[in-house]
Amino acid sequence: MSELQKTDNGEQAIALSNKPVDRHGANLDYHDAGNVVNPEHIAHHIVSPVMYLAIFGVLMIGTLATVGFAYLPLGPFNAAVAIAIACTKAVFVVLFFMHVKYSSRLVKLTVVSGFFTFLVLVIMSMSDYISRAWGQW
Amino acid sequence: MSVSSTFSEITHPPAPEIHASHDVHDHPFYQRHHFETAEQQREAAGFGMWLFLLTEIMFFGGLFMAYLLYRNWYYDAFVAASNSISVPMGLTNTIVLITSSLTMAMGVWAAEVKNKKLLQIFLLATVVLGFAFLGIKTGEYYDKFAEHHVPGASFSIADFVNPPAGSKEKPLPMDMAKKTEVYFSLYFAMTGVHALHMIIGIAILIVLLWKSNSGVYTSGYVQPIENFGLYWHFVDIVWIFLFPFLYLINRH
Numbered sequence: 089m090s091e092l093q094k095t096d097n098g099e100q101a102i103a104l105s106n107k108p109v110d111r112h113g114a115n116l117d118y119h120d121a122g123n124v125v126n127p128e129h130i131a132h133h134i135v136s137p138v139m140y141l142a143i144f145g146v147l148m149i150g151t152l153a154t155v156g157f158a159y160l161p162l163g164p165f166n167a168a169v170a171i172a173i174a175c176t177k178a179v180f181v182v183l184f185f186m187h188v189k190y191s192s193r194l195v196k197l198t199v200v201s202g203f204f205t206f207l208v209l210v211i212m213s214m215s216d217y218i219s220r221a222w223g224q225w
Numbered sequence: 226m227s228v229s230s231t232f233s234e235i236t237h238p239p240a241p242e243i244h245a246s247h248d249v250h251d252h253p254f255y256q257r258h259h260f261e262t263a264e265q266q267r268e269a270a271g272f273g274m275w276l277f278l279l280t281e282i283m284f285f286g287g288l289f290m291a292y293l294l295y296r297n298w299y300y301d302a303f304v305a306a307s308n309s310i311s312v313p314m315g316l317t318n319t320i321v322l323i324t325s326s327l328t329m330a331m332g333v334w335a336a337e338v339k340n341k342k343l344l345q346i347f348l349l350a351t352v353v354l355g356f357a358f359l360g361i362k363t364g365e366y367y368d369k370f371a372e373h374h375v376p377g378a379s380f381s382i383a384d385f386v387n388p389p390a391g392s393k394e395k396p397l398p399m400d401m402a403k404k405t406e407v408y409f410s411l412y413f414a415m416t417g418v419h420a421l422h423m424i425i426g427i428a429i430l431i432v433l434l435w436k437s438n439s440g441v442y443t444s445g446y447v448q449p450i451e452n453f454g455l456y457w458h459f460v461d462i463v464w465i466f467l468f469p470f471l472y473l474i475n476r477h
Contacts (some may be wrong), residue, residue, distance in 0.1 A: 134337045135330070140470075151319050152469075155312065158473035170469035178462045185330045185458045187451075192268060195275055198325040202279035206286045213290055 133190035143184045150177040244251040255446040259358040267448055274452040278459050285463050288415050292470060295407050305385050305397055307474040309374060310412070311365060318361045319464065325354035326461040329454050336450040341443040344450070345415035348434045351457070362420055369409070376410045393477060412471055419467060422460045428451055 150173050157169045183189040188199055253263050260266035296303050332347035363400075373381035385402040388394035433453060437443070442450050 133314075134334065135294070137334055138333060139325060140330045140334065143330075144323065145248045147323045147326075147465075148320070151316070151323065154469050154473065155316055158469065158476045160370045161477075166473075166475065170473060174466050174469055181326065181458050181462050181465070185326055185461075186455055191271065194268070195271055198272060198279070202275075202282050205279075206282050208287065210290055214293070218292060 133187070135184060135187060135190065139184060145181050146180050147177055148181075150174075228352065251444055255441075255444075255448075256381045263445075267451075270448040270452055271455070274455050278455060281459060285415075285418070288411065288418070289466065292411050292415070295404075295411065296474070299401065299404035299407055301344075301397060302385070302401050303408045304475040305394055305402075305414075306374070306405040306408035307471065308382065308394060308476065309372070310472055311368065312472055312476070314361055314365050315468055318358055319468045321354050321358045321361065322461055322464050323356070325351050326458055328354060333447070333451050333454045336442050336447045339445070340441045341440055344443055345434060345437055348430055348437065352397065352427055352430050352434065355423055355430065359420060359427075360425055364417065365416075366413075369413075374405075374409055376406045376413065380406050380409070382406075415467055415471065419463055422463070424455055426453075426460060429456075 092119060154170055154173045157173070158166060160166070182199065188196060256266055260269065315321045328347045328350040332344055332351060335347055337344035369375050372384065373379050374384070382397075382399075382402040382405060385394070385397045385405050386399060388396055430453070433442070433449065
C-alpha cells in the first residue's frame with residue numbers, strides 16, 4: 089500500500105522510482121492510449137497566446153468577409169455564404185477558445201451531441217413546415 | 226455452524242474505500258473530498274459546464290428556429306426591417322465582442338501560467354469591452370425607439386409603407402409592412418436575451434476579478450476562470466450567428 093518507506097537514515101524515499109504514483113501504486117505518468125473511457129485520459133493542455141491571436145485573426149477576417157459578401161448580389165447564396173462563414177467561425181471558437189480540441193473524448197462527444205440534437209430538431213421542424221402544403225403549389 | 230452465520234460472512238464484505246486517501250499523496254487545497262484527483266475534478270467541472278451550455282443551445286435554438294420560419298414567410302418585411310438597422314454599429318459590436326473573447330481566452334491562459342497581474346488585466350479588459358458592447362447596443366435600441374420601430378402600441382409601419390425620400394427602400398404593401406413587427410419582435414427578443422447574458426456575465430466577471438485579488442485563481446485553481454471562459458465564448462458564438470442573421474439580410 090505505502091510507497092513511502094522509511095530508509096535506515098530516516099529519510100523518506102519513494103521505492104524504486106521517483107515517479108508519481110496513485111494509492112494503488114500505479115504510475116500516474118502511465119498513459120494508456122486505448123483507454124478512451126477514462127475521463128482523465130487527456131492531461132491539462134495550455135493553449136498558447138500565439139494560438140489565441142491566430143484564432144482572433146481568423147475571426148476578424150471572417151467578420152469582415154461576412155459584411156463584404158452581404159453586399160454582393162448572390163441571390164439565395166447570400167444566406168448560405170453567411171451561414172457557412174458563421175459556422176466556420178463558431179467551430180474555431182469551440183475548438184480553440186473553448187479548448188475542445190484539447191479536451192477528453194467525453195467533452196468532445198458532449199459538444200457534438202448537443203449541436204447534433206439541435207440540428208435534428210431544426211430539420212424535423214422544417215420538414216414539417218415544408219411538407220404541410222406538399223403538392224399544392 | 227448455522228446457515229445464517231455463513232450467510233452473514235458472505236453478505237458483509239469489507240467496506241470498500243470510497244474516499245480519496247489522504248495519507249498517500251498530497252492533494253491541492255481546492256480539490257473536494259469526493260474527487261480522486263484534481264484532474265478528475267477539473268474534468269467533472271468542465272463536463273458540467275458543457276451540459277449547461279447545451280441547454281443554452283436549445284434555448285437560443287428555439288429563437289433561431291422561429292427566426293428561420295418567419296424569415297421564410299415574411300421575407301420582404303424582414304429585408305426592409307433589417308435594412309433599417311445600422312451595419313456600422315453591428316460590425317463595431319461584433320469586433321468588440323470578438324476582442325473580448327480574445328481577452329477572456331488570454332485571461333484563462335494567465336490563470337494557467339499563474340500570473341495574477343496579467344489575469345486581472347485581461348479580466349478587466351473583458352469587463353470594459355463587455356460594457357462597450359452594451360453601450361453600443363443601448364445606442365441601437367435608442368434609435369429604434371426614436372423611429373417607433375419597437376413592437377407595441379407605438380409601433381409605426383410608416384417608414385416601410387412610405388420610405389423616406391432618398392432611401393433606397395422599395396415601399397412595402399400594407400399587409401407585408403405590418404409583418405416588420407414580427408422581425409423587430411425577434412430582433413429585440415434575440416439581442417435582448419443575448420444582452421441579458423452579457424449583463425450576467427459582466428456581473429460574474431466583476432466577482433471573479435474581486436476574488437482574484439487573493440491569488441486563489443493563480444494557484445493552480447483554474448476551473449472557475451476556465452468555466453466562465455466557456456460561458457463568455459458561448460455568448461460570443463450566439464452573436465456570431467445573430468450578426469449576419471439580423472443585420473445583413475439582402476443588403477444593397
